[in-house]
Amino acid sequence: MKPAPFEHHAPLTVEQAVSVLSEVGHEGKVLAGGQSLIPILNMRLASPAHLVDINRVAGLDSVEVTPEAVRVGALVRHAGLERSEEAFAALPLLRQALVNVAHPAIRNRGTTVGSIAHADAAGEMPAILALTDGVVEVAGPSGSREIEWPDFFLGALETSLAAEELAVAVRFGRFPVGTGTAFTEAARRHGDYAMAGVGVAVTVTDGVVSAARASFVSVTDVPSVLDLGPALGGVEPGTAAWDEAVEDAAEAVREHVDPEGDIHASADYRRMLVTELTRRVLPQAADRAGATA
Amino acid sequence: MTTQMFGAPIRRKEDPRLLTGGGRYLDDLGHDALAAAFVRSPHAHARIVDIDASDAVDVEGVVGIYVHEDLPGRVGEPLPLLIPHPTLTHGRTGYALAKDEVNHVGEPIVMVVASDRYVAEDACQRIRVTYEQLPVVVGIEAARAGELLVHDDVPDNVAAHMLQEVGDVEAAMAAAPRTLTLDLDIERSACMPMEGKGVYARWDRDRGELRMYSSTQTSTGVRAAVAAKLDLPLAKVECIAPDVGGGFGVKIVHPWPEEVLVPWAAIRLGRPVKWAEDRREHFISAAHERGxxxxxxxxxxxxxxxxxxxxxxxxxxxxxxxxxxxxxxxxxxxxxxxxxxxxxxxxxxxxxxxxxxxxxxxxxxxxxxxxxxxxxxxxxxxxxxxxxxxxxxxxxxxxxxxxxxxxxxxxxxxxxxxxxxxxxxxxxxxxxxxxxxxxxxxxxxxxxxxxxxxxxxxxxxxxxxxGPYEGGHIQIETSGRVNVSTGLTSQGQGHETVFAQIVAQELGVRMEDVFVTTGDTRKMAYAVGTFASRAAVMSGSAIALAARNVRAKALRIAADALEVSPDDLEIVEGTVRVKGAPATSMSLGTVSVLSNPLRYAFDEAAQAATQFAGTFDPDKPPVADDEEPGLEGKDFYSPxxxxxxxxxxxxxxxxxxxxxxxxxxxxxxxxxxxxxxxxxxxxxxxxxxxxxxxxxxxxxxxxxxxxxxxxxxxxxxxxxxxxxxxxxxxxxxxxxxxxxxxxxxxxxxxxxxxxxxxxxxxxxxxxxxxxxxxxxxxxxxxxxxxxxxxxxxxxxxxxxxxxxxxxxxxxxxxxx
Missing domain, CATH: 3.30.365.10 (Aldehyde oxidase/xanthine dehydrogenase, molybdopterin binding domain)
Structure with missing residues (x-):
């Protein structure tokens, strides 16, 4: 449980970081919070020859709220974003999801951008990036670019980030007025990777649902968004029709997800679970939509 | 009267130390030691065809690489079967390093000793072992079926078959108005102490003495087993259990392969060697239970x-x-x-x-x-x-x-x-x-x-x-400090507290004057170990008996000095005094001074015990025929x-x-x-x-x-x-x-x-x-x-x- 030898790089600027990454190419790995990377190194599941430690890079540690988005720098720890009142006011979904990310000790160190770049389908924040129609801001040797979330996540633990590129921030999109969000997940133990999780955003206009979407944790191989408009659109929350619509939405989720079984739960169980979680979480989001409308 | 200590819900004496980082666990020791790491079997059942370490020998910092063939004499023989039983007709134990065959994932095959654990693991990664895979038996149903065998010479995979019967079950069952049959299944789990196992050994070449530390539940057991394996006189081996971060049973087994190999390597290399188990090793090469x-x-x-x-x-x-x-x-x-x-x-x-x-x-x-x-x-x-x-x-x-x-x-x-x-x-x-x-x-x-x-x-x-037994030893210093020793080990149970409570109660001394040592073969060579919920019963009883002996001795000495009958004395908060006349008294520290007649004074208190202090009867020997010097007591409890x-x-x-x-x-x-x-x-x-x-x-x-x-x-x-x-x-x-x-x-x-x-x-x-x-x-x-x-x-x-x-x-x- 000791890592193989590696060279540690500690750039002070984004430019230096990108330059080192360009030099070392596929032999390099970015170290931010290290909450996934360090265990992988210790178990020698990966042995990168170079670690590019970005913790000393200036200018990556801020949370900025704009009318369109909440922008989170690459060194913002989960705990920092979770506790940001400004971010919570602009996008309550962030805190709703972040309290489910492992335990406080891990959130104190782990970064939100890092968990997105890690692209684990069992991670909460990739799903939240998808649900908010988010964007990843990337710095590379030939300048900056932005990657929309559907183009960012390619597969399990696989993104479109090139070896010489650094994700410097992500932007979580804000929802229109009248939107309520909610997130829930079920794990074997408090703070474990979820067996299944679901986040939803429900927009209510003039008393009826005008938009609704969901994204998922641990039941799809890459983050994906399911449009629940067909099931919930035009329905007034709290009515008998709403209950039926929620059933339809849950059914749509059941068909949409594609979980895999493991030692903790079968695929069928996870499918049942995410369906039930959807039933439970939609009324919460609708209530909150009503409260903000 | 002395405050009632036995039965009081007092806070643990050891906690301020343990909870503020003052604990010293195995891996806190021996920073100058070489580190051992192991190549362990990735297969559950295989024959070892070849071990090629040629790529590993050149890794900078590697000091030694050892396989079974390198182990001399008893080091290379199977590990002991600790508790034989007549029905255990097919008992089998492994080797410190696997010989020819491996029987579970995690079985140690090669030991690498290097300048540090990182280097040792780098070298392990470069060692290539060639295996011929054998059929694998996993799960009780497969074992019971007996179609595939774990050990070729153990038919049906049965290590032991045992039957105990009281009364005529067949007759009673046949006569019973109702019967039921239940088929039940319990799966495996494991102890999972916070601290894994660990061994650290130093060899004193000049004196031919081995000192080893092990995160164990039995330091006397490890000492005896290692002395036997390494063919050393028992007197030349010390084993100390430092602070141990949990045991729950797994650390009562001994000697673990590493407990033999690490001291052996320390002797062979003439340098201190240490191994601290990591979590993955604990999962695959320690022990499980329940299934x-x-x-x-x-x-x-x-x-x-x-x-x-x-x-x-x-x-x-x-x-x-x-x-x-x-x-x-x-x-x-x-x-x-x-x-x-x-x-x-x-x-x-x-x-x-x-x-x-x-x-x-x-x-x-x-x-x-x-x-x-x-x-x-x-x-x-x-x-x-x-x-x-x-x-x-x-x-x-x-x-x-x-x-x-x-x-x-x-x-x-x-x-x-x-x-x-x-x-x-x-x-x-x-x-x-x-x-x-x-x-x-x-x-x-x-x-x-x-x-x-x-x-x-x-x-x-x-x-x-x-049983079979545990012992307690108590010694009161001239300062009044009460040293208590018992041979079994502590893994966080609170022994420093409860044993001190027993002594405080039995002797009539203050809790803060009592200092408990466990699991150190230098202090108490006779002991069994900490398992089977036995520490309080066994060592607690032994310490109580020892305390009663010390108390009797203290009263004898004090009675002599105060010229009263021992029956008229009591001990309260470390002071021996006459019942009803507490002004006639002396501290246990003073009793300790008197218990040890001295030729040389090392401080003021000791002067009272020297030969010209003029307090002794010239017709009696300084130490009475049926006494020993020192305010000490020892006893054993064997139920x-x-x-x-x-x-x-x-x-x-x-x-x-x-x-x-x-x-x-x-x-x-x-x-x-x-x-x-x-x-x-x-x-x-x-x-x-x-x-x-x-x-x-x-x-x-x-x-x-x-x-x-x-x-x-x-x-x-x-x-x-x-x-x-x-x-x-x-x-x-x-x-x-x-x-x-x-x-x-x-x-x-x-x-x-x-x-x-x-x-x-x-x-x-x-x-x-x-x-x-x-x-x-x-x-x-x-x-x-x-x-x-x-x-x-x-x-x-x-x-x-x-x-x-x-x-x-x-x-x-x-x-x-």
Whole structure:
């Protein structure tokens, strides 16, 4: 449980970081919070020859709220974003999801951008990036670019980030007025990777649902968004029709997800679970939509 | 008078040190030592064809690379079989480094010693071992089938086959008005101490002396085993257990391969060597426990009285049997719990599998036995439509029937004879604590809210404090400091506190003047170890006896000096004084000065003991013929048999009607370990035990695949409960003293974990309305059981509705 030898790089600027990454190419790995990377190194599941430690890079540690988005720098720890009142006011979904990310000790160190770049389908924040129609801001040797979330996540633990590129921030999109969000997940133990999780955003206009979407944790191989408009659109929350619509939405989720079984739960169980979680979480989001409308 | 110390819930003396980073564990020692790391088998069963270390020898910092062929003499022979037994006809142990064949993933094959652990692991990665894979036996069913063999020379994979019978079970069963058969299954778990194993050894070449430290539960055992393996005089080997971060059983096994290899390498290299086990190593190359298949056939009458109990156990002992068959022996004897079985037969087969070895884990076979017995009690109650607590009480051994001899041999080879216990009183307390008789109302209310709840119960008896013996040594310095030593080791139990309480009480000294040392063979060479809930009973009793000796000696010396009779003296807060005339007194420190006649004074106090101080009778020798110098006392405690503690637990659980998630709403414990030295520490032990029991009931399993790979060998996938998963534990005590020892105490270390799987199964079964026969159980497992129940594959309980379970006979319930 000791890592193989590696060279540690500690750039002070984004430019230096990108330059080192360009030099070392596929032999390099970015170290931010290290909450996934360090265990992988210790178990020698990966042995990168170079670690590019970005913790000393200036200018990556801020949370900025704009009318369109909440922008989170690459060194913002989960705990920092979770506790940001400004971010919570602009996008309550962030805190709703972040309290489910492992335990406080891990959130104190782990970064939100890092968990997105890690692209684990069992991670909460990739799903939240998808649900908010988010964007990843990337710095590379030939300048900056932005990657929309559907183009960012390619597969399990696989993104479109090139070896010489650094994700410097992500932007979580804000929802229109009248939107309520909610997130829930079920794990074997408090703070474990979820067996299944679901986040939803429900927009209510003039008393009826005008938009609704969901994204998922641990039941799809890459983050994906399911449009629940067909099931919930035009329905007034709290009515008998709403209950039926929620059933339809849950059914749509059941068909949409594609979980895999493991030692903790079968695929069928996870499918049942995410369906039930959807039933439970939609009324919460609708209530909150009503409260903000 | 001296404050009452024995029985006081005082805070642990060791905690300020341990909780502020002052503990010194194995890996905190030996920063100058070389580090060992191991190449371990990636295969569950294979022949070793070739080992090629040529790429590793050049790694900078590598000092030595060793395979089995390098091990001389007894170092290369099989590790000892620690506890032989006549029925263990096919005992097998591994080698310190595998010879020719490996029998489980994780078995050590090559040892690398290098400048540090990083380098040692780098070198390990470069060593290529060629294997010829052999067929793999995983799981009890495969082992029992006997088609494939773990060891070629062990037919049917049977290490041991044992049968004990009391009475004529066949006849009683045939005559029984009713019979039931239950097939039960308990999966593997493991001790998982926070600190893994570890060894650190230094060789003093000039003196030919080995000092080793081990994170062990028996430093005397390790010392003897290592001296024998390395062919060293015992006098030239010291073994010290430093602070040990938990043991729970796994560290009583010895010598582990590393405990032989690390000292051997230290001698060979003439340099200190250290190995600290990492978590993955602990998962795959330490030990597990629990795994059993069980079949219980029970005969009983229409009132639920047991007439015949016929039990078959198939016990998975893993690849080797270094600790003998203690675990299944305990299961087969302690299964009986607080009950009279009528007639009893237990037959078990201890089976080899290509998995890591199985040795005692807190509870040591009892959780399995309790599970079998308590599932049976619930099944009888269901069959007869009786209250589950009532069926239990009808079969209790009563206080008037103590001592109760079951007619079986226990794990120490001595009769299974209960010394004391008041089971009806324990049950009455438990029913009152959990609100047993009000539960039907609670359930009705919950069901009206769409919730599923269930109530479960489990009772056990635990043989604690097994022999052969422990010792205590007490020495009072001239400063009044009281040094206490016992040979068994500490892994966080609070020995520094409870042993000091005993000494403070017996001697009449202040707690803060008492200093306890454990597990250091330099201080106490004769000891057995810390296991089987025995430290308080064995060392506690020995220390009490030693304290009484010291007290008598102190009174003799003081009486002489004060010119009074010893009978007129008392010791209060470290001062010997005349009863009723406390001004006539001397401190124990002064008594200590007088106890050791001196030629040389080293300080003012010592001057009083020198030869010209003029206080001595010139006609007597300075040290009387029947005395020794020094205010010291030593004694040993060696009981004829174990003392039997007991407990009863009840839990209320809620199961989610859709997702089958399981929540423990209440967890209640009645615990009887005789007289308590420190109720706060007892309660802490109970809490820790219940927490481990909850792990075994709801979370922990060893997920081996068919090829013998452990799929969850990390804390990410092996789910130990967090604080968030452990319920609030409501505990109450009964104190039925043991007549067997001077303090009336019984062991408490393992108690908490024993009935938890039985209790939770009972409660889930009660909530769900169909039998629970396999533990642990996860939400997914329960969801699957519901599906199978709905499909008719699993029968319903007999009760017609979940709310009509309290029987009309409960008025016969015993009272305390």
């Amino acid at each position: 059993q298949l069980q079949q219980v056939t029970v005969g009983f009458d229409d009132e639920g009285h047991l007439l015949a109990l016929d039990v078959k156990l198939w016990h998975d002992n893993g690849a080797y049997t270094p600790y003998g068959i203690i675990v299944p022996i305990i299961t087969s004897t302690q299964l009986l719990g607080p009950y009279k079985p009528g007639t009893y037969r237990c037959e078990f087969w201890s089976l080899y599998t290509n998995t890591v070895l199985v040795t005692p884990y807190r509870g040591a076979g009892r959780p399995q036995g309790c599970f079998a017995m308590e599932r049976t009690m619930d099944a009888i109650a269901d069959e007869l439509g009786l209250d589950r607590a009532e069926v239990r009480s009808r079969n209790f051994i009563l206080p008037t029937e103590m001592p109760w001899d079951h007619g079986l041999l226990f794990q120490d080879g001595r009769p299974l004879k209960y010394d004391s216990g008041d089971f009806p009183a324990s049950l009455a307390k438990l029913k009152s604590l959990v609100g047993w008789d009000d539960f039907a109302d609670y359930r009705r209310q919950a069901e009206a809210e769409g919730r599923k709840v269930g109530l479960g119960i489990g009772c056990y008896v635990e043989g604690t404090g097994v 004829t048999q174990a003392t039997f503690a007991n407990g009863m637990h009840a839990a209320i659980v809620e199961t989610d009607p859709v997702t089958a998630e399981i929540k423990i709403l209440r967890y209640c414990v009645i615990h009887d370990c005789g007289t308590m030295i420190n109720p706060m520490i007892v309660e802490g032990q109970v809490h820790g035990g219940v927490a481990q029991g909850v792990g075994g009931a709801l979370y922990e399993r060893m997920a081996y695949d068919e090829s013998g790979q452990l799929l969850n060998a990390s804390f990410m996938d092996f789910l130990m409960p967090y604080a968030s998963e452990v319920p609030t534990i409501e505990a109450d005590h009964l104190e039925t003293p043991s007549p067997l020892n001077p303090l009336g105490i019984k062991g408490a270390g393992e108690a908490g974990c024993i009935p938890v799987s039985a209790v939770i199964a009972s409660a889930i079964e009660d909530a769900e309305g169909f039998p629970i026969t396999r533990m642990p159980i996860s939400p997914y497992d329960l969801w699957e059981l519901r599906r199978r129940h709905a499909d008719g594959e699993i029968p319903s309980l007999h009760r017609t509705s979940s709310t009509t379970r309290t029987s009309g006979t409960s008025s016969k319930e015993p009272t305390a």
